[in-house]
Amino acid sequence: MGAFHSNPAEQTYRDLAEKTGFSVEQIWILHNRFKQLSHDEEMLRRDDFKAIPDLACNPIRSQIIEAFFDQRNFQTNSDGTAHEIGFEEFLTVMSYFRPPSLNMTQEEKEDLRRAKLRFLFNMHDTDNDGTITLEEYRHVVEELLSRSGAIGQETAKGITDAAMLEVASTSVGHMGPDDVYEGITFEHFLKILKGIEIESRMHIRFLNMDTTVLCK
Amino acid sequence: MTSRAMTLAGLFLLLLTPGTGGSQVPGTDGAGDHGGPHGLDGHGANATNKAFPVLSFDYKHVQMPFEISLWVLLASLMKLGFHLIPRLSSIVPESCLLIVVGLLVGGLIRVVGEDPPILGSQLFFLCLLPPIILDAGYFLPIRPFTENVGTILMFAVVGTLWNAFFVGGLLYGVCQLEGTHLGRVDLMACLLFGSIISAVDPVAVLAVFEEIHINELLHILVFGESLLNDAVTVVLYHLFEEFAAAGGVTIKDVFLGIVCFLVVALGGILVGAIYGVLAAFTSRFTSHTRVIEPLFVFLYSYMAYLSAEVFHLSGIMALIACGAVMRPYVEANISHKSHTTIKYFLKMWSSVSETLIFIFLGVSTVAGQHHWNWTFVICTVILCLVARVLGVVGLTFMINKFRIVKLTTKDQFIIAYGGLRGAIAFSLGYLLDKVHFPMRDMFLTAIITVIFFTVFVQGMTIRPLVDLLAVKKKQETKRSINEEIHTQFLDHLLTGIEDICGHYGHHHWKDKLNRFNKKYVKKCLIAGERSKEPQLIAFYHKMEMKQAIELVESGGGVKIPSAMPSTVSMQNIQPKKPTERALPQLSKSREEEIRKILRTNLQKTRQRLRSYNRHTLVADPYEDGWNDMFLKRRRVMELGKKLNNYLTVPAPAPDSPTMARARLASDPQAWSIKPKSDSIPTIQVDLASPQSPDSVNMVDEFNKPSKPTEAEEEEGLMMKAPSSSADQKERKRDKEDGVEQQRLARCLSDPGPTPLLIPWPAKHLVDWWDPRDVA
Numbered sequence: 002m003g004a005f006h007s008n009p010a011e012q013t014y015r016d017l018a019e020k021t022g023f024s025v026e027q028i029w030i031l032h033n034r035f036k037q038l039s040h041d042e043e044m045l046r047r048d049d050f051k052a053i054p055d056l057a058c059n060p061i062r063s064q065i066i067e068a069f070f071d072q073r074n075f076q077t078n079s080d081g082t083a084h085e086i087g088f089e090e091f092l093t094v095m096s097y098f099r100p101p102s103l104n105m106t107q108e109e110k111e112d113l114r115r116a117k118l119r120f121l122f123n124m125h126d127t128d129n130d131g132t133i134t135l136e137e138y139r140h141v142v143e144e145l146l147s148r149s150g151a152i153g154q155e156t157a158k159g160i161t162d163a164a165m166l167e168v169a170s171t172s173v174g175h176m177g178p179d180d181v182y183e184g185i186t187f188e189h190f191l192k193i194l195k196g197i198e199i200e201s202r203m204h205i206r207f208l209n210m211d212t213t214v215l216c217k
Numbered sequence: 218m219t220s221r222a223m224t225l226a227g228l229f230l231l232l233l234t235p236g237t238g239g240s241q242v243p244g245t246d247g248a249g250d251h252g253g254p255h256g257l258d259g260h261g262a263n264a265t266n267k268a269f270p271v272l273s274f275d276y277k278h279v280q281m282p283f284e285i286s287l288w289v290l291l292a293s294l295m296k297l298g299f300h301l302i303p304r305l306s307s308i309v310p311e312s313c314l315l316i317v318v319g320l321l322v323g324g325l326i327r328v329v330g331e332d333p334p335i336l337g338s339q340l341f342f343l344c345l346l347p348p349i350i351l352d353a354g355y356f357l358p359i360r361p362f363t364e365n366v367g368t369i370l371m372f373a374v375v376g377t378l379w380n381a382f383f384v385g386g387l388l389y390g391v392c393q394l395e396g397t398h399l400g401r402v403d404l405m406a407c408l409l410f411g412s413i414i415s416a417v418d419p420v421a422v423l424a425v426f427e428e429i430h431i432n433e434l435l436h437i438l439v440f441g442e443s444l445l446n447d448a449v450t451v452v453l454y455h456l457f458e459e460f461a462a463a464g465g466v467t468i469k470d471v472f473l474g475i476v477c478f479l480v481v482a483l484g485g486i487l488v489g490a491i492y493g494v495l496a497a498f499t500s501r502f503t504s505h506t507r508v509i510e511p512l513f514v515f516l517y518s519y520m521a522y523l524s525a526e527v528f529h530l531s532g533i534m535a536l537i538a539c540g541a542v543m544r545p546y547v548e549a550n551i552s553h554k555s556h557t558t559i560k561y562f563l564k565m566w567s568s569v570s571e572t573l574i575f576i577f578l579g580v581s582t583v584a585g586q587h588h589w590n591w592t593f594v595i596c597t598v599i600l601c602l603v604a605r606v607l608g609v610v611g612l613t614f615m616i617n618k619f620r621i622v623k624l625t626t627k628d629q630f631i632i633a634y635g636g637l638r639g640a641i642a643f644s645l646g647y648l649l650d651k652v653h654f655p656m657r658d659m660f661l662t663a664i665i666t667v668i669f670f671t672v673f674v675q676g677m678t679i680r681p682l683v684d685l686l687a688v689k690k691k692q693e694t695k696r697s698i699n700e701e702i703h704t705q706f707l708d709h710l711l712t713g714i715e716d717i718c719g720h721y722g723h724h725h726w727k728d729k730l731n732r733f734n735k736k737y738v739k740k741c742l743i744a745g746e747r748s749k750e751p752q753l754i755a756f757y758h759k760m761e762m763k764q765a766i767e768l769v770e771s772g773g774g775v776k777i778p779s780a781m782p783s784t785v786s787m788q789n790i791q792p793k794k795p796t797e798r799a800l801p802q803l804s805k806s807r808e809e810e811i812r813k814i815l816r817t818n819l820q821k822t823r824q825r826l827r828s829y830n831r832h833t834l835v836a837d838p839y840e841d842g843w844n845d846m847f848l849k850r851r852r853v854m855e856l857g858k859k860l861n862n863y864l865t866v867p868a869p870a871p872d873s874p875t876m877a878r879a880r881l882a883s884d885p886q887a888w889s890i891k892p893k894s895d896s897i898p899t900i901q902v903d904l905a906s907p908q909s910p911d912s913v914n915m916v917d918e919f920n921k922p923s924k925p926t927e928a929e930e931e932e933g934l935m936m937k938a939p940s941s942s943a944d945q946k947e948r949k950r951d952k953e954d955g956v957e958q959q960r961l962a963r964c965l966s967d968p969g970p971t972p973l974l975i976p977w978p979a980k981h982l983v984d985w986w987d988p989r990d991v992a
Contacts, residue, residue, distance in 0.1 A: 031718070059712060059713045059716070060709055061713065062713065103623065142702060145705055146754070163698050196700050197703060198622075205715050205724065
C-alpha cells in the first residue's frame with residue numbers, strides 16, 4: 002500500500018479518517034470504488050449512480066441517490082442540492098452508515114443516533130421545511146410499494162393516513178376538531194422510531210479488504 | 218379427532234415400553250369378558266341358571282386409555298391449581314412444582330404397592346416432545362433468529378462440544394483416581410455421559426424463560442442454542458455409543474463423525490423444509506375445506522419429525538425447519554379461524570406435554586433404580602457448571618469480535634445461568650443399553666441430580682437475579698405501522714448503500730432472497746391474489762383486522778388497550794385545502810340544533826316503535842335484544858370515534874348490501890322483521906366530507922330511499938340516496954380493492970356469532986344512529 006500513495010495523498014486520507022471516523026484502509030477502498038463509479042473523474046454525478054446495475058431494482062433508488070447530493074448531509078450547514086460531489090462528500094455521506102464503535106459513552110451513542118435519524122429525516126423531508134408532510138410521507142410509501150405491482154393509490158393513501166394518525170396520536174395526543182397537524186417534526190420522528198435501535202441497525206460493514214473487483 | 222389418534226398412538230407406544238406397570242394387551246383379556254353375551258347366544262340351548270348381568274365391572278379393557286387420560290387430567294388440574302394459589306407461581310417456577318408433584322405421586326404409587334411408570338423414551342421422543350418443539354418452531358421469531366444465527370450456532374455447536382469433552386474428560390480423570398471405586402468407567406463411557414449431560418434442554422429453558430420475560434436477544438440466544446444443539450447431541454450420542462461398543466477409535470472415525478454431524482444437521486433441515494413446502498402447497502387448495510386446515514399443519518410437521526427420526530437425522534431441526542418454512546405461506550392461505558385454531562392447539566398440546574414431562578420426571582425419580590455415588594454425582598454437578606461458564610465466556614470473547622451489538626458481562630451471565638438441563642438428557646440416559654453400560658444406574662442418578670439442580674436452584678433463582686442485575690426486559694410494544702414502514706425503508710436503504718459501496722454484504726443477499734421468494738415461491742405456494750400482496754400491505758391489513766376484532770370483542774366496553782385516548786381524527790391530519798367546500802361552515806349553535814333535532818326524531822321513532830309493537834301484537838322476542846344491540850352499537854360508535862388509527866381505508870365488503878345481509882343471516886340475533894318502507898326516515902349520511910380523501914358511505918342494507926327531515930334539508934347536510942351512491946362506491950371499490958374484499962370475504966366465509974364491525978372515523982357533526990335499530 003505504501004508504494005501506491007504519495008505522501009500528500011496519505012495525508013489527505015489521514016485527515017479524512019479523522020473527520021469521518023473511517024480507517025485509512027477503508028478510505029482507500031472507498032476511493033477506489035469512487036474512481037470506479039466516476040470513471041476516474043474527480044466528481045461524481047447522478048448519472049454515474051444510475052449506471053450501477055444492482056441499484057436498478059431498488060424501489061427507493063431515486064431517494065438514495067438524492068441523499069448523496071443533498072447538501073444537508075455534507076455537515077457543512079448548507080442546504081440545497083449539488084449537481085456533482087467530490088470524494089469528501091461521498092465519504093461524509095457514507096460515514097452515516099458506520100457501525101457504533103466499541104467503547105462509546107451513552108452520550109456519544111445518543112449523538113450517533115440523532116445523526117443517523119437526521120439523515121433519514123432529510124431523506125423524507127424533500128422540501129426542507131423541517132417537517133414531513135402528509136404528501137411527502139405518502140410519496141415514501143408509494144415508492145416503497147412501487148416495485149410490488151399495481152396495488153392502487155387508495156391503499157397507499159390509507160397506509161399513509163394511518164401512519165400519520167399514529168404519529169399525531171402519540172406525539173400530540175389531544176387535538177381539537179379544528180387543529181391541523183402540520184407534519185412530522187424531527188422530534189416526533191425521533192419519538193416514533195424509538196422502538197428501532199437505529200444506531201445498531203443502520204450500518205453496513207465496511208471491509209478492510211478490497212472486494213470491489215468482484216462487483217460491478 | 219387428532220387427540221384421539223394421539224391417545225391411540227400413545228397407547229400403542231406405551232405397550233412397547235418396559236416398566237410401565239400394569240399394562241396389558243387389551244385384546245386378550247377383553248375376549249373373556251366379551252364372551253358373556255356371545256356366550257349366552259352360543260349356548261342358548263343349555264341356558265344355565267346364571268342371571269343376566271345388569272351391572273358389571275370391567276376395568277381391564279379400558280385400562281390403558283383410562284390411565285393415560287387420568288395422567289393428563291392430573292397434569293392439567295395441577296397446572297390449574299398452581300395458578301389459583303396466589304403467591305406461589307411468582308416465587309417458584311412451574312417446572313419445579315410439577316416435579317415435586319411427580320415425586321409425590323410416584324411416592325404414592327409406591328406406597329400403594331404398584332410399580333410407578335417410568336418416562337419411557339419412546340413415549341417421550343415420539344409423543345411428548347414433538348408438540349413442544351413444533352410450538353417453538355412455528356412461532357419462532359424469524360428476524361432476531363436470523364440476525365443472530367452465527368452466535369447461536371457457535372454456542373450450540375462449539376459450546377456443546379466443549380461441554381461434552383470437558384465434562385467427559387475430567388470425569389474420566391476423576392474416575393481414575395484411587396479411592397473412588399469408579400475404575401470400571403472407561404473413557405468412552407465418560408465421554409458418552411458428557412455428551413448426554415452437556416446439552417441445554419429446550420423444554421426446561423422454555424419453561425423457565427417464559428416466566429421471566431427477558432429481552433428478545435437473550436431469549437433467542439439461549440433458546441436457539443437449546444434447539445440447535447440437538448444435532449450435535451444426536452451425533453455425539455450415536456458416535457460414542459458405537460465407539461463404546463466397538464472399543465476403539467481412529468482418526469477415520471473422527472472424520473466420519475464430523476461428516477455425520479453435517480449430514481444429520483443439514484439432512485434434518487432439508488427434510489423439514491421439504492415437508493414445509495408440501496404443507497404450504499397443500500394449504501393453497503384448502504379454501505373450500507377450511508375445517509381441516511389446521512390438521513394439515515400438524516400432520517405434515519409430525520411426519521417431518523418422524524421421517525427424520527427414521528434416518529437418525531435430527532428430528533428437532535426437521536420440525537423447526539418445517540414450521541418456520543411453512544408459516545408465512547400457510548398463514549397467507551388459511552382463514553383467520555384456522556390460524557387461531559392452530560395457535561391454540563399448539564399452545565395447548567405443548568403446555569400439556571411440558572406438564573406431563575415434568576411430572577413424569579418426578580415419578581421416574583421415585584421409580585427408577587438408583588446407584589448413588591457421592592464423588593461421581595458431586596463432580597458431575599460442579600463440572601457442568603464450570604464447563605458452562607468457561608464455555609460461554611470463551612465463546613463470547615471470540616464472538617464479540619464479529620458482532621456489532623456486543624454481549625455484555627450481564628448477558629454472558631444470563632446465558633451461562635440459563636443453560637438448564639432437562640428431560641432429554643434423562644431420556645437419552647434411559648436409552649442406554651444396560652449390557653454395554655453397566656454403570657447406567659449411576660449415570661441416571663447423576664443425570665437426575667443435575668436436572669434437579671439446574672431446574673430447582675437455577676430456575677428458582679434466575680428471576681430474582683434478573684431483577685437484581687437489572688437485565689433488560691422484553692418490551693411489550695406493539696408493532697406500529699410507522700416502524701414497519703421505516704424498517705422496510707431501512708432495509709432497502711442499506712441494500713442500496715451496499716451496492717454503491719460495491720461489496721455484497723448480508724443485506725444484499727437478504728434482498729436477493731426476498732426477491733426470489735416474491736417472484737417464484739410465493740406464486741406457487743400462496744393462493745389467488747394474496748401472492749402478489751406486498752409485505753407492507755399485508756401487515757397493514759393484519760393491523761386493521763386486529764383492531765376491528767378487538768373492538769368487537771370488547772363489546773363496546775369502556776377501554777380498549779390499543780386505542781390511543783386521543784381525539785385526533787382524520788380531519789386533523791388533512792391539510793386544509795383552500796379550494797371551495799361543498800358544505801358551508803356551520804357554527805356551533807347550529808350544530809347543536811341539528812343534533813337536538815336528530816335526537817328528538819330518534820326518540821319519536823322509538824316511541825312510535827314501541828306503540829306499534831303493542832298495538833299490532835307482533836310478538837317481539839327480540840325487543841330486549843334490540844335495546845341491548847342499540848346500546849352496544851351506540852357505545853361502539855363512540856369508541857369508533859376514538860379508535861381511528863388504522864381504519865381509515867374505506868371499509869369494503871361488510872358494508873355492501875350482500876355482505877351485510879350474509880352477515881345478518883348468520884347472526885343469531887338478526888332481525889327477521891322487515892321494516893315498513895314509509896314509516897321510518899332513513900338517513901344515509903356521508904360521514905366524510907369531500908375534504909377528506911376517503912368518502913365512506915354507510916349503507917342501509919335494506920336499501921331504503923332516503924327521506925331527509927325538514928330540518929336537515931334546511932341545513933344542507935349531505936344526504937344521498939343510498940342505492941345509487943352505494944352502487945357507485947361498490948363499483949369503485951370493486952375495481953380497486955379486490956384484495957381487501959377477498960381477504961374480508963375469506964373471513965366472513967367462516968360465519969361467526971358476532972358480526973364484524975369496522976367502524977370508521979366519525980365526523981363529530983352527526984350522531985350516528987343505526988337505521989336498523991328501528992323497525
